[in-house]
Amino acid sequence: MIPRESNEIVRVANPYPIWILLTLVFLVLAVISFTVTTEDAYISFRYAENLADGHGLVFNEGGEVVEGYSNPTWVFLLTILSGLGLNTIIAGRCLGLLFGSLTILELILILRLLSPARIGRGVMVAIAVLTAPYYLFWSQTGLENGLFIYLIVIGMRLALQEDIDPKRFGWSSIAYLLLALTRPEGIMYFVIIGAWKLVKLTKNNGLNDIKRLLIWSAIVIIPFIIFLIWRYVTFGDLVPNTFFAKVNNGRMWALGAGTRYLLGYFTHAFWAPILIPVVVWLARFRKPLDPTAGRLILAAAAQGIALILFVLYVGGDIHPNDRFGVPLVIFGSLIAFALIPDIAKIPWWKGIATWTILAFVILNLGYSFPPAYGITPPISRPPNFLTANISGLLAGRKTAPEIIGRFASPPIDALEYVGRDLHDNPEVNGLLAAEQCGKIPYYYDQPVIDLLGLNDRELAHIIHSVSTWDLYAEAVFEHMPGNWVMVYRNGHFISKYYIENTVLSQPFRNRWELDAIYHFDYYFIDNSGIEHRFDIELIRYVPISHDLLVPLDENEHAWLTENIPIDMNPDALSDEVEAFRLANENDPEKVINFRIDLN
Numbered sequence: 193m194i195p196r197e198s199n200e201i202v203r204v205a206n207p208y209p210i211w212i213l214l215t216l217v218f219l220v221l222a223v224i225s226f227t228v229t230t231e232d233a234y235i236s237f238r239y240a241e242n243l244a245d246g247h248g249l250v251f252n253e254g255g256e257v258v259e260g261y262s263n264p265t266w267v268f269l270l271t272i273l274s275g276l277g278l279n280t281i282i283a284g285r286c287l288g289l290l291f292g293s294l295t296i297l298e299l300i301l302i303l304r305l306l307s308p309a310r311i312g313r314g315v316m317v318a319i320a321v322l323t324a325p326y327y328l329f330w331s332q333t334g335l336e337n338g339l340f341i342y343l344i345v346i347g348m349r350l351a352l353q354e355d356i357d358p359k360r361f362g363w364s365s366i367a368y369l370l371l372a373l374t375r376p377e378g379i380m381y382f383v384i385i386g387a388w389k390l391v392k393l394t395k396n397n398g399l400n401d402i403k404r405l406l407i408w409s410a411i412v413i414i415p416f417i418i419f420l421i422w423r424y425v426t427f428g429d430l431v432p433n434t435f436f437a438k439v440n441n442g443r444m445w446a447l448g449a450g451t452r453y454l455l456g457y458f459t460h461a462f463w464a465p466i467l468i469p470v471v472v473w474l475a476r477f478r479k480p481l482d483p484t485a486g487r488l489i490l491a492a493a494a495q496g497i498a499l500i501l502f503v504l505y506v507g508g509d510i511h512p513n514d515r516f517g518v519p520l521v522i523f524g525s526l527i528a529f530a531l532i533p534d535i536a537k538i539p540w541w542k543g544i545a546t547w548t549i550l551a552f553v554i555l556n557l558g559y560s561f562p563p564a565y566g567i568t569p570p571i572s573r574p575p576n577f578l579t580a581n582i583s584g585l586l587a588g589r590k591t592a593p594e595i596i597g598r599f600a601s602p603p604i605d606a607l608e609y610v611g612r613d614l615h616d617n618p619e620v621n622g623l624l625a626a627e628q629c630g631k632i633p634y635y636y637d638q639p640v641i642d643l644l645g646l647n648d649r650e651l652a653h654i655i656h657s658v659s660t661w662d663l664y665a666e667a668v669f670e671h672m673p674g675n676w677v678m679v680y681r682n683g684h685f686i687s688k689y690y691i692e693n694t695v696l697s698q699p700f701r702n703r704w705e706l707d708a709i710y711h712f713d714y715y716f717i718d719n720s721g722i723e724h725r726f727d728i729e730l731i732r733y734v735p736i737s738h739d740l741l742v743p744l745d746e747n748e749h750a751w752l753t754e755n756i757p758i759d760m761n762p763d764a765l766s767d768e769v770e771a772f773r774l775a776n777e778n779d780p781e782k783v784i785n786f787r788i789d790l791n
Contacts (some may be wrong), residue, residue: 194633205311207300214315215293218322218331222289222492223599224585225328225578229281231607233334234375234630235646236261237280249426251647252631252639259427260629260647262434265374266336272487284334292331296322298345302473304530305352306485313529316549320525323556325578326518336374337515343371344381344519348491348526351385354408355487358401362408369412377502384411384494384755387439389434392487403560413766428649436652439506446507453508454492454500457517485530492530492661507544525552540556577791583719584791598791606712606728608679611635613710622674626736627687632677641671643678643691655690662752663692672741676733683766689758696757696764699748703741706772707734709783731769 238251241251247253248266251260261267273283296318301313321327330337347367354360368385371378386409393401424430480488499519509515528548584590604612611632614620616661622639626632629642645652653665676695679686685695694700710730717723735741744752757764776782 204308205304207304207311207314208499210311210315211293211297211300211318213319214296218293218296218328219289221578222328222332223294223325223577223596224581225325226581226595226599226602227329227333227577228283228602228605230333230335231628231630233281233284233437234634236263236267236270236335237284238634239267240274240355241280243271244274248352251633256649257426258434258647258649259423260434260437260642262432263336263340263375265365265370266339269339271787275483281334282334285332288331288334288338291342292327295338295342295345295522298342298349299526301347302349302352302488302526305356306482306488307531313532317525317529319549319554320529320556321521323553323575324521325556326622327473327521330515335515337518339366339372340371340378341519342520343367343374343378344495345522347371348382348488348495349383351389352488352493355389356484358404362404362411362562365408365411369415372412372416376435377499379416380498380502381495384498385491388487388491388494391490399767427691433649433652434646436649437642439656445505447504449507450504453503453516457520469768473594481531488530489527492526493525496520496527499523508512518705525750534710558636579719580717583721584717587721589717589721590791605631605787605788606710606714606730606786607631608635610710610730613784614675614732620675620732623671625668625671625673625676627678627685627691641673643668644687661690661693661756664690665699665752666744666749668694669699669744673745674735674738674741680709680729680731680765680769683763685765692765693757696761697755698751699744701737702748704733705736706768707733708732708781709769709773709776710786710789711783712786714788714790 235251239249242248242253248257249259250257269287270280270284273287274280274515290563299318299321300311300314303317304311307313320368327341332338348360348365349366350364354362364385368378368382371381386405389405389408393405396577420430423432427433429436496519499516508705532548581590581595585592585595607628608631612635613626613637614632624633624636624638624640625643626640627643629640629644629646633640633642640652641648643651645655648667650667651664654667678691679693685691708731710732712728712730714726714728715723716725773783
């Protein structure tokens with residue numbers, strides 16, 4: 193029994209049995225929508241294992257202390273689990289699923305605040321979210337997304353409870369403090385909810401209310417400032433090194449990239465377009481909003497808008513399945529179902545709510561990337577395993593043990609294969625320069641320098657400031673890595689300007705030579721049983737002679753300043769790779785072909 197603002201006493205609905213049932217559904221769908229652990233998770237794994245083993249917060253054992261991760265809370269959680277002797281990869285995936293399940297509970301609890309005696313709308317929001325492939329994907333990839341989304345949702349629920357009963361202690365501040373420590377943009381949610389609280393305070397500015405808001409703010413601000421001081425003293429910057437390595441190349445806004453990212457998200461999250469007409473229609477034909485529902489919608493909408501602005505600022509994210517878009521699933525679903533009145537009171541609305549959730553589920557389960565329509569997917573948008581595997585089960589192309597087996601023991605993908613191959617190759621040792629710094633370094637298990645500057649402050653700042661490429665080349669050559677591995681696609685490297693100029697430069701050609709091509713063919717069977725293929729390649733350079741790994745001389749420094757290799761011969765890299773492929777196509781140690789069946 194809890195009091196409401198109207199002083200009405202109502203019986204509180206018990207959400208836990210249905211939460212347990214929905215968790216089982218969530219876990220089954222997660223297994224069916226098998227994914228491999230994502231690339232960047234291995235950066236966190238490497239830091240966590242080094243810290244647990246007593247080497248400190250370093251990417252390379254004995255190396256420079258650089259904040260090459262952007263998720264401190266997650267790294268420390270993984271450190272604890274690694275220190276307990278658990279497998280970091282498995283622990284990371286399981287921890288993500290745990291927080292994914294807890295988020296489902298929190299969604300039910302949030303909507304129950306609108307109707308304490310019933311949990312129908314909360315269950316519908318939970319179903320809409322847990323069947324969304326984006327949510328399933330990012331709950332189990334080993335990154336901090338499950339934790340981050342859980343903190344967003346529990347923060348909203350606690351803040352709403354504090355809104356209903358202002359005398360409650362501001363426990364939501366703890367959630368927003370952890371959000372601020374988990375990812376750099378986490379502090380944004382604290383600012384938004386703080387402003388949300390302030391809006392109500394302007395209507396009721398009692399002294400006690402002001403004190404509560406000040407205490408609530410101080411619980412976040414003071415520890416966060418202490419954390420920033422520690423970060424600056426430890427790493428030399430107020431933001432993670434990943435900000436310089438990845439965000440914007442020094443531009444203030446990345447509107448073009450951010451817009452493409454958002455359009456890609458909304459066109460692939462097929463349920464999203466129905467939110468606008470559903471919300472408009474429901475808002476037009478229903479009675480005035482309950483004040484608590486209105487406050488919830490305001491909080492969700494404000495956070496969603498802020499997230500969209502953040503994506504436009506940073507330009508989105510390089511990961512597939514639109515990681516930054518996942519909270520929009522939460523905010524959009526909360527808004528849609530908060531607009532639906534108490535479904536148990538009005539049969540007409542109950543029917544609308546039922547059909548709405550049915551539409552969500554159908555669109556979620558029918559959600560698919562282009563392979564379902566006979567189009568080969570680009571590498572940045574992998575296929576939807578959930579839909580394809582359900583179709584495969586129903587059609588008899590797959591068995592449950594096969595799917596469970598692939599979830600429990602995922603097949604080796606391209607980057608893991610290269611990392612393991614480098615580790616097992618007696619001729620490859622010492623410092624490696626890599627363009628992908630997750631799985632390759634993790635399995636190579638020797639010192640690695642990230643060519644985007646993830647674990648090197650100088651490189652990160654050069655890239656971030658859009659400096660001339662010769663400064664970048666000189667900074668990389670200072671390390672004189674023994675080996676180089678880069679992703680090669682359609683005649684170029686992924687990070688074309690800096691890395692390609694460096695590899696085509698005269699100093700590079702004096703010291704390193706092309707030694708191997710890794711060619712990977714990915715195969716995916718879509719909803720209709722049609723097989724699709726897409727490929728990816730990595731190329732490896734080794735020293736012509738280790739005696740030649742010496743500092744640049746004055747003439748080489750001058751050459752870097754005076755020449756732009758791409759402009760001199762834009763086809764040079766393609767010509768070199770294809771000539772090497774033709775000359776070594778029958779040597780399995782030089783041209784390495786590997787097939788990967790995604791599902």
